[in-house]
Structures are given as structure tokens and as C-alpha cells.
Amino acid sequence: MTQAFQDFLKTVVIPKDDLEFGKAVTLSCTESVDVSPEVYWSAFDDYFRLQSYLGMHDNTKIIKGDGGVGTVIEFDFMGGKTQEELVEKDDVTKTWSIAMIGSNPLFSSYKATIKVAEDTSETASVTMTIIATSAIQDAEKRQAQLAYTKYMLRNRINEVLCLLADNDGNVLDFEVDVNCSFEKMWEAVDAWSGCSWVCQATGAEPCPLPDKHDLRRKIFFGDRSLDERLVTVTDNPPSLTYELGRSDVLKTLFYRGKVALEKITEQKTKVKYTGIF
Numbered sequence: 001m002t003q004a005f006q007d008f009l010k011t012v013v014i015p016k017d018d019l020e021f022g023k024a025v026t027l028s029c030t031e032s033v034d035v036s037p038e039v040y041w042s043a044f045d046d047y048f049r050l051q052s053y054l055g056m057h058d059n060t061k062i063i064k065g066d067g068g069v070g071t072v073i074e075f076d077f078m079g080g081k082t083q084e085e086l087v088e089k090d091d092v093t094k095t096w097s098i099a100m101i102g103s104n105p106l107f108s109s110y111k112a113t114i115k116v117a118e119d120t121s122e123t124a125s126v127t128m129t130i131i132a133t134s135a136i137q138d139a140e141k142r143q144a145q146l147a148y149t150k151y152m153l154r155n156r157i158n159e160v161l162c163l164l165a166d167n168d169g170n171v172l173d174f175e176v177d178v179n180c181s182f183e184k185m186w187e188a189v190d191a192w193s194g195c196s197w198v199c200q201a202t203g204a205e206p207c208p209l210p211d212k213h214d215l216r217r218k219i220f221f222g223d224r225s226l227d228e229r230l231v232t233v234t235d236n237p238p239s240l241t242y243e244l245g246r247s248d249v250l251k252t253l254f255y256r257g258k259v260a261l262e263k264i265t266e267q268k269t270k271v272k273y274t275g276i277f
Contacts, residue, residue, distance in 0.1 A: 004192040004206065004215065005233050011210040012147035019143055021134070024109065028129040029153035033161060034246050034253040037116050037124040041094045043160045047071055047086055053163045054156070078105045106145060109133040128153045151213050155231050158243055161254045162276045172275040182263035185271070189240050189259050192230060195219055224249055231256065252277045
């Protein structure tokens with residue numbers, strides 16, 4: 001995980017009372033998205049497609065149900081299995097909720113709710129709320145976990161936009177082998193304040209927003225620029241994912257890009273890129 005991201009998570013404020021072990025904590029995020037409430041809500045029509053598409057839901061399988069309320073799925077998580085149940089889907093209020101059955105290494109209880117409302121005639125206001133009890137006993141690690149969970153709320157809201165784009169076929173995939181060592185290539189990609197791997201970029205400026213629990217940067221292309229948000233960084237496999245909202249430069253309402261690296265030889269690296277828009 002990039003050092004910039006680790007340092008930023010330390011600035012995410014978690015109220016002292018929420019750090020008590022065994023306490024149910026409520027975390028919430030509201031985001032305006034550039035699609036109508038009806039379009040956004042349509043992503044929840046297929047429960048199995050939605051859950052299998054979301055990150056950290058590897059090898060999803062159906063335990064019971066047909067996709068309606070009461071459906072239970074199971075997926076791989078941190079070396080074990082986690083089960084979730086769809087407990088609410090209200091097409092009138094556009095409210096969707098899932099709850100974890102049992103516990104896993106991170107949480108002893110977990111419930112996530114998404115509510116979609118009209119923002120303007122062309123945009124939706126989406127609120128994601130999590131009520132969870134941490135299973136981590138170490139206080140410092142528990143604080144880091146809650147900070148990361150708080151940061152991930154906006155990721156989850158925007159992940160639904162990725163699903164909608166994928167449904168429409170708006171996905172670009174390519175890979176290329178470059179004559180550069182894996183270590184040198186990853187050092188360039190992992191540097192949030194750098195832009196040496198970004199085509200035609202002339203500079204980069206980190207723009208952390210602690211009050212919004214957001215780590216962003218401005219990428220310059222001469223007199224033009226893009227505002228990017230860091231989604232996540234993983235070390236195994238090594239990858240960086242970023243996103244941006246409405247862009248006049250790219251002519252998109254939403255864009256998420258992922259760069260993943262794979263070592264081929266000591267001096268050759270495979271770069272895999274996926275863009276969803």
C-alpha cells in the first residue's frame with residue numbers, strides 16, 4: 001500500500017467513543033453521482049451480478065434464494081468464508097441493505113445500507129451507511145481498520161457506476177510488456193505525487209482532503225488538468241486504482257482506471273490497464 005495512502009489514513013478522524021472494543025459503530029458517506037436515481041438504482045436489479053462484481057467478493061456462490069430479500073451468498077474473504085444476506089430492497093424508497101451472517105476476521109457484525117435519492121433531474125444523491133462491530137482487539141489496528149472502512153464507503157458508491165458502465169460495454173482493457181524492471185516500474189506507479197507513467201502528463205500535485213476522507217491529486221497536461229481520486233493500492237497483486245468524476249477533458253461522466261503490474265524477467269514487466277467509463 002502506497003506510503004501516501006497509509007499516511008493519509010492516519011489523518012482520518014475516528015471519534016474516541018467509536019474506538020471502544022465491542023461497540024457498534026456507524027459510518028456514513030453521501031455522494032452526488034452524475035446519473036439519474038433511476039439509472040443508478042437499476043444496478044440493484046440483479047443481486048447476484050452486483051455482489052459478484054463488487055471488490056473483495058471472490059468466488060461468490062449462492063447459498064439460498066433467487067436474488068430477492070432473504071437471499072444468502074457466500075464468498076472468499078481473508079482466508080475463510082463470509083456469508084451475507086439481502087435484508088432489504090425497497091423500490092419505492094430505493095433502499096438496499098445487506099447484513100453479514102456470523103462473523104469474519106474483521107467484523108463480528110456488519111450491516112450496509114445504500115439509499116438513492118434525487119439530487120437534480122440528472123444526478124442522484126447516494127448515501128451508504130455501515131453499522132459494524134470490529135473484531136480486531138488491538139486498538140491501533142482497530143482504528144486503522146475503521147479509517148480504511150470509512151474511506152472505502154465512497155469507493156463502494158462509485159463501484160456501482162463501474163457496474164453500470166460495464167453493463168453498457170464501456171470497458172477498455174490492454175496489456176503491454178515494457179523493458180523496465182518491476183521494481184522501477186512499481187516505484188513510478190506507486191508514487192501518488194508523481195506522474196512519470198501517465199502519458200503526456202507534465203506534473204502532479206497531491207490534494208488530500210481529510211475532512212471528506214479523500215486522497216486526490218491534480219494531474220497536469222500543460223494548461224489542462226485532471227482531478228483524480230485514489231481508490232485503492234494493493235501490494236499482492238501490485239496494482240493502483242484511481243477514478244475521476246465528470247470530465248470535460250475525457251468527455252466522461254465517470255472514469256475509473258486500474259494499473260496492474262506483473263514481473264516477467266529482471267528487466268521486463270507486464271503492464272495491464274483497465275479503464276471503465
